[in-house]
Amino acid sequence: MTKPREIRLSTTPTPEALADLRLGDVVYLDGLMYTAREGVYMRALEDKANIPMELPRDSAANFHCSPAARINPDGSFEMGAVTATASFRFEKWLPEWMDKSGAKLIVGKGGMNSKTYKEHFVPRGAIYLSTVGYGTGALLGRGVENVEAVHWNEELGLAQAMWVLRCNKMGPFIVASDNQGNCLFERENEKIVANLAKAYEGTKPAVLKRYGETDDRSDEVIG
Numbered sequence: 284m285t286k287p288r289e290i291r292l293s294t295t296p297t298p299e300a301l302a303d304l305r306l307g308d309v310v311y312l313d314g315l316m317y318t319a320r321e322g323v324y325m326r327a328l329e330d331k332a333n334i335p336m337e338l339p340r341d342s343a344a345n346f347h348c349s350p351a352a353r354i355n356p357d358g359s360f361e362m363g364a365v366t367a368t369a370s371f372r373f374e375k376w377l378p379e380w381m382d383k384s385g386a387k388l389i390v391g392k393g394g395m396n397s398k399t400y401k402e403h404f405v406p407r408g409a410i411y412l413s414t415v416g417y418g419t420g421a422l423l424g425r426g427v428e429n430v431e432a433v434h435w436n437e438e439l440g441l442a443q444a445m446w447v448l449r450c451n452k453m454g455p456f457i458v459a460s461d462n463q464g465n466c467l468f469e470r471e472n473e474k475i476v477a478n479l480a481k482a483y484e485g486t487k488p489a490v491l492k493r494y495g496e497t498d499d500r501s502d503e504v505i506g
Contacts, residue, residue, distance in 0.1 A: 426453025
């Protein structure tokens, strides 16, 4: 099995750097990255508020994330884990957000589908990066050198605010879409489904079984 490539990538990546990314590459990010999810999107796109950063000059990396962090009375910040949230929840805002912000890296959990990537990401030269598994919030937090600023926290609350993070080898993230709109999860799921029937060969019905346990794939709750 070929070992995935490891790549250090700027949060203001060049078109050439983005075009070089392949599905399954492991990426570590350097530079400024900001968090933005539904609160930021609605404020910037629906309420037409001015974005409090110079985008994409300062950053082209949008993290779907709620940091485990706080603002101290003296205005300083404390941050521990930075855990991604599911990106499909924000899909409806992304085309307009990418147009307005110039975002080229959308980072989050779970991703979307190849149709979304081909229709919205590819024409805008954007790539999707996914977190790797669960329980990586503390690991990702180690890649945050500093909290540069927090915007709109009074209006949106800490979870929905725009956190600006200075990153140094923050990751790992995995390339889940490419510049052709291919989807890593769809590709791997096809391989799994092709061999799934073999997992049932020779199985016998359980004498005592929990809900959903079966020796017949046609009875699967999720298939």
